[in-house]
Amino acid sequence: MRRSYIDDYKQKGLRKQLVDGIRAKGITDENVLNAIGNIPRHFFLDNAFEGIAYEDRAFPIGEGQTISQPYTVAYQTQLLEVKPMEKILEIGTGSAYQACVLAELKANVFTIERQRKLFEHNKQFSFLSKYRTIRFFYGDGYEGLPTYAPFDKVLVTAAAPSIPTKLLQQLKIGGKMVIPVGEKDVQRMLRITKVGETEYNTETFDDFSFVPMLSGKNG
Numbered sequence: 706m707r708r709s710y711i712d713d714y715k716q717k718g719l720r721k722q723l724v725d726g727i728r729a730k731g732i733t734d735e736n737v738l739n740a741i742g743n744i745p746r747h748f749f750l751d752n753a754f755e756g757i758a759y760e761d762r763a764f765p766i767g768e769g770q771t772i773s774q775p776y777t778v779a780y781q782t783q784l785l786e787v788k789p790m791e792k793i794l795e796i797g798t799g800s801a802y803q804a805c806v807l808a809e810l811k812a813n814v815f816t817i818e819r820q821r822k823l824f825e826h827n828k829q830f831s832f833l834s835k836y837r838t839i840r841f842f843y844g845d846g847y848e849g850l851p852t853y854a855p856f857d858k859v860l861v862t863a864a865a866p867s868i869p870t871k872l873l874q875q876l877k878i879g880g881k882m883v884i885p886v887g888e889k890d891v892q893r894m895l896r897i898t899k900v901g902e903t904e905y906n907t908e909t910f911d912d913f914s915f916v917p918m919l920s921g922k923n924g
């Protein structure tokens with residue numbers, strides 16, 4: 706993959722337009738909008754996408770996976786209600802863009818990817834050294850990270866056929882999980898709050914379309 710790491714007035718201008726567009730679509734959390742405005746999204750994509758990196762669309766990142774649409778990233782992040790210093794578990798590192806948004810909000814991020822090539826790629830991605838609060842793991846997100854649990858928040862960025870029990874267990878009481886749940890083509894965004902050891906409140910939001918959350922590691 707060839708990438709350009711120049712962030713000039715042209716990209717900054719396009720990024721501002723992207724943020725305005727996301728705000729117009731209903732995202733109100735200014736901290737989330739600032740985070741999107743601060744991160745050069747074209748750094749996360751192949752040069753071939755340079756002219757369109759700031760369109761509000763998902764793009765391929767290799768291994769049949771995608772970087773999520775910025776609106777979707779903003780939507781999930783807003784629902785997560787991130788506070789500084791929180792421990793957040795992300796399932797599906799992909800391009801690491803979403804992890805950087807969480808890091809911009811001063812969270813401590815633990816992110817898991819099951820595709821070895823994507824995981825290895827992020828090790829070489831020098832821009833990520835800017836974010837010292839992100840830890841990268843290669844593994845199966847269905848297992849979570851029991852060693853580092855419990856987490857304040859869990860963010861799943863792939864489509865889950867049902868709610869993964871182990872991830873619920875790894876939430877703190879009072880913690881929240883944001884997860885798209887459903888079949889192949891369309892999933893409902895859920896926010897689950899852990900109110901007791903085995904007690905949960907579920908809120909439902911809009912429909913989205915994510916790549917599937919698959920079991921096991923690949924590679």
Ligand code: SAH
Pocket residue numbers: 770771772773796797798799800801802803804817818819820823844845846847862863916917918919920921
């Ligand atoms: N958060 C990403 C979105 C990537 S798409 C970004 O900002 O770019 C979803 C990602 O979830 C893909 O990279 C896919 O390989 C990964 N994934 C799917 N099932 C998984 C699982 N069980 N554990 C960890 N990662 C998984």
